[in-house]
Amino acid sequence: MQNLSCKLLVIGAGPGGYVCAIRAGQLGVDTIIVEATADGGTCLNVGCIPSKALIHVANEYEKANHFAAGSPIGIEVSAPAIDLKKTVSWKDGIVSRLTGGVGALLKKNKVRSVRGRATFVDGKTVTVTGNDEQTTIRAENVVIATGSLPVELPFLPFGGDVISSTEALDLQQVPEHIAIVGAGYIGLEMGTAFAKIGAKVSIVEATDRILPTYDSELTKPVAKRLKALGVDVHLSTKATGAKDGALQIDGPDGAMSIPASKILVTVGRRPSTEGWGRENLVLDMDGPFIKIDEKCRTAMSGIYAIGDVTGEPMLAHRAMAQGEMVAEIIAGHPRQWDKRAIPAICFTDPEIVSAGMSPAEAEAAGYDVETAIFPFAANGRAMTMESEAGFVRAVARKGDHLIVGLQAVGGGVAELSASFGLAIEMGATLEDVAGTIHAHPTQGEALQEAALRTLGAALHI
Amino acid sequence: MGHHVIKLPDVGEGVAEAELVEWLVEDGQNVREDDVLASVMTDKATVEIPSPVEGKVIWRGATIGEIVAVGAPIIRLEVDGEGNATDTDTEIEAAKPAKEEKHQPEPKQIVSNGAIASETQGTAPVQPKVKGANTPPQAAPSGTMRAEGEAPLASPAVRKRAMDNGVDLRRVPGSGPAGRITHEDLDAYFQNPSPSVSGGRAPDTSVLETQVIGMRRKIAEKMATSKSRIPHITYVEEIDVTALEELRRKLNAERGERAKLTFLPFLMRAMARAISEQPQLNALFDDDAGIIRQYGGMHMGVAAQTDNGLLVPVIRHVEARGLWECASEVARLAEAARLGRCSRDELTGSTITITSLGAMGGIVTTPVINYPEVAIVGVNKMQTLPRWDGTQFIPRKVMNLSSSFDHRVIDGWDAAVFVQKIKSLLETPATIFIED
Numbered sequence: 001m002q003n004l005s006c007k008l009l010v011i012g013a014g015p016g017g018y019v020c021a022i023r024a025g026q027l028g029v030d031t032i033i034v035e036a037t038a039d040g041g042t043c044l045n046v047g048c049i050p051s052k053a054l055i056h057v058a059n060e061y062e063k064a065n066h067f068a069a070g071s072p073i074g075i076e077v078s079a080p081a082i083d084l085k086k087t088v089s090w091k092d093g094i095v096s097r098l099t100g101g102v103g104a105l106l107k108k109n110k111v112r113s114v115r116g117r118a119t120f121v122d123g124k125t126v127t128v129t130g131n132d133e134q135t136t137i138r139a140e141n142v143v144i145a146t147g148s149l150p151v152e153l154p155f156l157p158f159g160g161d162v163i164s165s166t167e168a169l170d171l172q173q174v175p176e177h178i179a180i181v182g183a184g185y186i187g188l189e190m191g192t193a194f195a196k197i198g199a200k201v202s203i204v205e206a207t208d209r210i211l212p213t214y215d216s217e218l219t220k221p222v223a224k225r226l227k228a229l230g231v232d233v234h235l236s237t238k239a240t241g242a243k244d245g246a247l248q249i250d251g252p253d254g255a256m257s258i259p260a261s262k263i264l265v266t267v268g269r270r271p272s273t274e275g276w277g278r279e280n281l282v283l284d285m286d287g288p289f290i291k292i293d294e295k296c297r298t299a300m301s302g303i304y305a306i307g308d309v310t311g312e313p314m315l316a317h318r319a320m321a322q323g324e325m326v327a328e329i330i331a332g333h334p335r336q337w338d339k340r341a342i343p344a345i346c347f348t349d350p351e352i353v354s355a356g357m358s359p360a361e362a363e364a365a366g367y368d369v370e371t372a373i374f375p376f377a378a379n380g381r382a383m384t385m386e387s388e389a390g391f392v393r394a395v396a397r398k399g400d401h402l403i404v405g406l407q408a409v410g411g412g413v414a415e416l417s418a419s420f421g422l423a424i425e426m427g428a429t430l431e432d433v434a435g436t437i438h439a440h441p442t443q444g445e446a447l448q449e450a451a452l453r454t455l456g457a458a459l460h461i
Numbered sequence: 462m463g464h465h466v467i468k469l470p471d472v473g474e475g476v477a478e479a480e481l482v483e484w485l486v487e488d489g490q491n492v493r494e495d496d497v498l499a500s501v502m503t504d505k506a507t508v509e510i511p512s513p514v515e516g517k518v519i520w521r522g523a524t525i526g527e528i529v530a531v532g533a534p535i536i537r538l539e540v541d542g543e544g545n546a547t548d549t550d551t552e553i554e555a556a557k558p559a560k561e562e563k564h565q566p567e568p569k570q571i572v573s574n575g576a577i578a579s580e581t582q583g584t585a586p587v588q589p590k591v592k593g594a595n596t597p598p599q600a601a602p603s604g605t606m607r608a609e610g611e612a613p614l615a616s617p618a619v620r621k622r623a624m625d626n627g628v629d630l631r632r633v634p635g636s637g638p639a640g641r642i643t644h645e646d647l648d649a650y651f652q653n654p655s656p657s658v659s660g661g662r663a664p665d666t667s668v669l670e671t672q673v674i675g676m677r678r679k680i681a682e683k684m685a686t687s688k689s690r691i692p693h694i695t696y697v698e699e700i701d702v703t704a705l706e707e708l709r710r711k712l713n714a715e716r717g718e719r720a721k722l723t724f725l726p727f728l729m730r731a732m733a734r735a736i737s738e739q740p741q742l743n744a745l746f747d748d749d750a751g752i753i754r755q756y757g758g759m760h761m762g763v764a765a766q767t768d769n770g771l772l773v774p775v776i777r778h779v780e781a782r783g784l785w786e787c788a789s790e791v792a793r794l795a796e797a798a799r800l801g802r803c804s805r806d807e808l809t810g811s812t813i814t815i816t817s818l819g820a821m822g823g824i825v826t827t828p829v830i831n832y833p834e835v836a837i838v839g840v841n842k843m844q845t846l847p848r849w850d851g852t853q854f855i856p857r858k859v860m861n862l863s864s865s866f867d868h869r870v871i872d873g874w875d876a877a878v879f880v881q882k883i884k885s886l887l888e889t890p891a892t893i894f895i896e897d
Contacts, residue, residue: 334624338612402639404613427614427641 002135004112006032008330009126009139011118011276014041016146016307016319022326029041030111032119032137033111034128034153036398041147042308043316045397046166049098051189053091054169055347057082058193073245073390075388082197085172107391109407121275123300141302144290145418146276146325148308155241158182160264162242165190171262179247179260181239183201183210185346187266188222190350195229202232204239204249211346215358217373222348222390229349271309272342274313286311294336296326304330319340341424350390355420356405370397372453374446376410378461381441387411394430394447394454401430412443419447430455462542465514467536469529472501472508475783478530479503481523483676486536493673500538501529502675508807516540526674573894609680617643676770687832690748695827698880703858705890712784719785721897724840724860725763726787728815730893731886732757732838733780736813739879745833746870753835753870762811762831763791765798766818772798773831775811815840826863835867836879871876 002395008024010017013035021033054389064080074308098195116130126142129137142429150164158164165186174197180187183205193200202211203226210226210233211219237251246257254255271289276387284291284299289311297302308317321339328335343355362369376382390410397401406420423433431450436443445460479501486498498518508714510755516538521769523529541571553872568804578894613630614770619642626647633650634641653663673681705727713722736743736759740841744755759780761775774794779787817840828839841861847854863884 334627336624338620338624339614397639400639426616426637428635429638431638 002193003132003138004032004135005138006030006113007139008032008143008327009034009137010143010145010323011126012041012145012147012376013102013106014037014145014147014307014319015043015316016147016157017041017143018106018323019320020143020306020323020327022109023324024107024330025106025111027327027331027333029327029331030138031111031213032114033106034137034322035125036115036117038099039102039106039113040095041316042103044098045095046169050091050095050169051165051186051193052347053094054087055189055193057090058086058196060262060351061198062196082174082349084197088170088172089192090392091169095255119275120280123281123303126277133144133241141304142324143296143306143326144276144298144303144309145307145319146272146309148271148314149267150265151212153181153239153267153272156239156263156265161245162265165264165266168194168264170383175262176200176259177202177260178262178264179204179239179258180264180266181247182215182265182267183208183233183270184266185348187212188226188262188346188348190264190266191231191313192229195226195231196349202234204234204237204247204251204258206236206238208236209254209319210235210346213329214346214352214354217353217393218354218358218407221409222346225349225389234258262268264289268315269308270338271311273309294338295329296322296337301397310333313344315342320448327390327413339425340427341421343421345414345417347414350387351421352407352409353406353413353417354405355405355417356380356424357395358392358405358407362395362397362404367404369395369404370398371455372393372414372450372458374449374461376443376452377445378449379441379443379446381443381445382410384441385411392416392449392450394433394450396430396451396454403430403433403451405429406447407451408446410443410446416444417446419444421448462540463540464519465516465538465540465544466534467498467510467512468539469501470510470529470595471531472503476503476531478528479508480530480675480678481525481527481535482507484521484525486518486521488518488521491518492538502679504807506803510535512538514538514540514567514642516544522791525759526672526678542632582662585694591793602703607656613642614640619647620646626651627642639891680771681834684829687829691830691832692868693827693830693865694871694876695863696866696872696873696876696880697825697861697863697885699858699859699861700850701859701888702882704826705887707856708844708890720789720792721881722784724843725791725815725817726784727781727887727890727893728838728840728883729761729776729779729787730784731883732761732813732815734886734893735879735882737780738874740868741875742763742871742879744835744870745812746835748869756812758812760810761814762814762834763794764814764816764831765795767798767801773797773811774803774807774816775809777810813837816840821885825860828863828865835870837865838863838875838883839863 005029010021010031010033010122013033017263018031021031024031033326043049045077061080061082064077065073067077068241083230090220103113107287114128114135116128116135118126118128124138126137126139128137150166152158156162168190177200178194180191180201181201182366183203187203188210191201191203209216209219210223234249234251237249240248240250242263245259245261247260248255248257273288281300281303290297290305292305292310295345296306298305306322306326308314325337341355343353345353357365359369371393373393377388377392382388387410390408390413393407394403395405403423406423408416430451433448434455436448438448449458449460453461469479481499482502483500485491492498492512493515494512496512498512501508501510512759518536519539520537521536529535542672613633614635615630620630625754630642633642633646638648639644709722709727716722723868740755742754743759746753755766758778761776761779763776764771764773774797776787776790776794789809794803794807797807797817811831813833814837815829816837820842822842824841826839826841828837839862841863843858845856847857848857848859860881862881864876
């Protein structure tokens, strides 16, 4: 039994928690961070990073296959093979480098790490149950950064061949046939990757379109690519259960079953609000999430919450920004949430990136907007990369031309999220983007051209 | 197509020139017969100039504020048929500068927020204009255009700096594109927090320029003439009006259909009595000719503040009017002045003047003589004050009369005698009405 005390206790060392702790340490706040499993949370261990590793491998493998089939660009290879076990081990290497890096950063900034499962005793006291000992920590401030978990369907409980994204990232061999329930970004990213490494992929989606949170203009190139990859997409279809190595579904064509050696359920994530003593606190909730204000304060004084546990969008970079902000608040700085945009990316093929509002969202928010797209088919760099699908879209307020949204779909457009976010966060107008020299030849030129085109002055179309 | 030239008509007896105060037509505008083209102002009256024909305005010969001689062309219309124009445009244009030179030798006075600046010629726009020489550029409208509930637009660095300094960016006007708040806007805000929102004090460096035209200019000229030519002597005396007020109350209670009696009719009657003993005070002093014209008839100007400015309607022959007649005439002219319906005759020809600001009258004023008169009587406010009756203090209704005289022709002694006579009459009001 160990007793510790600190000014700041962070529960959960995911992207929100560890960033909060690092910043707090930099600001001289006496900080302890508690993590039950590995530093880095979902993002580093079983989310963003490993999935991107798998997607990269799938893309490379698919490219090699493409060359083997005879490519127009003059590269010839013999039939490639993939050793998924080796892939996963390479991926694990990246994960451990990153999580190790997190641990080192925490240490460097004098943050004390306590391994174990935290449970609130009261608003200022937490007990941490580790492998062999129990620690009681008294803290002036506590940050809840417990993250989220994959949603489980009652008729498809996880276990055996019914897996979540966590297990999907650790498969030792390519499944012959994988059925994916849910055509959100996780399901589509995984589905695309598995299709590229040779699995037969079927995707079942209850609504009538893929990626329901994005508009159809953006998702159309993705749907087209899925079809080209041979992925079966069943829209307006419900999964009803699993039986005899098959997923049972019920859709417009009636009830049927899809043969599936693995069933991947990606119907969303739920906040991790149980198992850490929430019942010993008096927190206001916002639906399933912990309710927070613009300073990430909960209903209890001295208790903050950040990240997925506080609501949508459940994205690592939102959690990081919240964590940084809360650390500064606890260090005594006046801060509050004032971000204009939280960019979101689907690492599908092609990729989708969105910052700010879509045209429909802007109109729903009461803006009178003007919008234009610039297609990558008219972008020289895209042509040289055999990646002409997609476009960049600008959404601006009529009158003062304030950019309220930027979206793109296309190969490698995830990297455009930086300039999209910067433009919106800086309050750029169309003229600002149009007047910025964008290096040639890059895909980024499409952003400048989209701004120009919205102004009615595109040069290359 | 011919041209029809309209000249400034004779707008009143003895009037040689008039000031153009308003254009009611634009160049190129079509006008019909009897449409009003312009307004000109003479000494006391504003006269509208109608169009005698139908046509199109092709030339306007004066700017607002300009003095135009009677008979000078002021507008040229293009009309069907021959028109009346035999002279050429060049003649008209050539005639203009000479005319301006003649009538406007003095620079125009521009009132600029307390300071007096001069401008050389009368071509400046008439509309008051705000010169914002020192106003900060970020007083941009975009700051106020931000919709309710909309987050202020600023870069993250600006937002952080605002937060660190406890500034709510919603209060900072943004000068950038789309109302974006820049570091410079924050600098300006730190220097001078927005007065409109914070309610704090802030120096206002704007200057409002208003060209002095029309009535205001008439008043200005008149006051300047009076003060520069007449050496004023001002004499103030307290009048106990307790008895007069009692009498006035009684008379008003029984007035029936007649106009309500104010203090003025009593003063007018008292002055009439006093002037019968000192007729030299009811006179006009033509100082250029060196002649004093003493009038038998007492025409009393009563200065009245109206929406159109200071007017001095004239009650004629006060010596021949009774108390009630004076009251009804004062009421009639006050109403006419308020409505701007005074005729030229009703606004000219006074021989002595009363000025009163009623409850705003203060305790002492230094009235400016209505040139070329020689005396003016100013009425100050009435108040109840303790006065010593020889054994005790008693409340009395008292008011001061502040009277100015032209000291060139009225000696101080005579001025004092005049005011003391009025005082005696008003304090024992029955004597006002006793026939000699």
